[in-house]
Amino acid sequence: MNEIEIKVKAEPGVEIPCYKTSGAAGADIQAHLSEPVVIKKGCRAMIPTGLYFEIPEGYEIQVRPRSGLAAKNGVTVLNTPGTIDSDYRGEVKVILINLGDEDFVVNDKERIAQIIVAPVTIGKFKCVSELASSERGAGGFGSTGVK
Numbered sequence: 238m239n240e241i242e243i244k245v246k247a248e249p250g251v252e253i254p255c256y257k258t259s260g261a262a263g264a265d266i267q268a269h270l271s272e273p274v275v276i277k278k279g280c281r282a283m284i285p286t287g288l289y290f291e292i293p294e295g296y297e298i299q300v301r302p303r304s305g306l307a308a309k310n311g312v313t314v315l316n317t318p319g320t321i322d323s324d325y326r327g328e329v330k331v332i333l334i335n336l337g338d339e340d341f342v343v344n345d346k347e348r349i350a351q352i353i354v355a356p357v358t359i360g361k362f363k364c365v366s367e368l369a370s371s372e373r374g375a376g377g378f379g380s381t382g383v384k
Contacts, residue, residue, distance in 0.1 A: 241293060241354060248287035254352055263301060263351030266329070270345040278341075281315055281334040284349055292323040292354075299353040300331055306349070311337025314350055323357075 245253045254264035268274075269287030276282045292298055300319035306312040315332040331350045335341045343349060373381070 241296060243293070243298070243354060244291035246289040246291075251287035252346075253288070263353050265303070265348045266300075266331070266350050266352055268331075268343050268345055268347045268349050270343065273345070274343045276312070276333060276335040276341045276343065278311075278335050278337055278339060281332055282343070283330045283332050284343055286329045286331060286349075288329045289326060290321060290329065291326070292321065294323045295357055296323055297321060297355055297357050299355055300329070300350050301353060303348060303351055310339075310341050311335060312341050318353070321352075 247253050248269060251269050252267060254266050256264050266286050266288060268284050270285070274282050274284060290298060298321040300314055300321065301317055302313040312333055312335050315334040319332070321329060333343065333349060
């Protein structure tokens with residue numbers, strides 16, 4: 238298993254991210270709230286975490302939903318995966334959306350998302366007048382069939 242050091246600054250009382258099992262790819266992060274936040278069904282909210290990262294250049298942190306919140310409550314991360322760039326030093330906030338049937342209450346210290354550390358590959362974009370053909374061509378959005 239590969240490891241890379243990620244420097245974390247946490248506001249008082251905030252737990253730094255942790256992996257709940259030895260095989261977990263994602264580390265849980267928690268809400269950092271002075272009072273509960275109600276996310277009405279069909280609405281979204283930006284939830285602070287009290288966490289700040291110094292990510293090494295060449296890496297990113299991806300913010301992803303927690304499967305339990307999604308399956309049980311219909312609450313997920315809106316811009317999934319969210320990206321925390323290596324040059325960002327502000328507080329990490331998670332945009333949660335409630336796709337469930339009932340309002341959802343986010344409490345302080347509640348696990349709201351998981352983060353994945355990932356290497357970044359930089360694309361070298363080149364403008365051309367034509368692209369090579371492929372079997373699929375321009376077909377998209379279900380063009381390969383249902384099966």
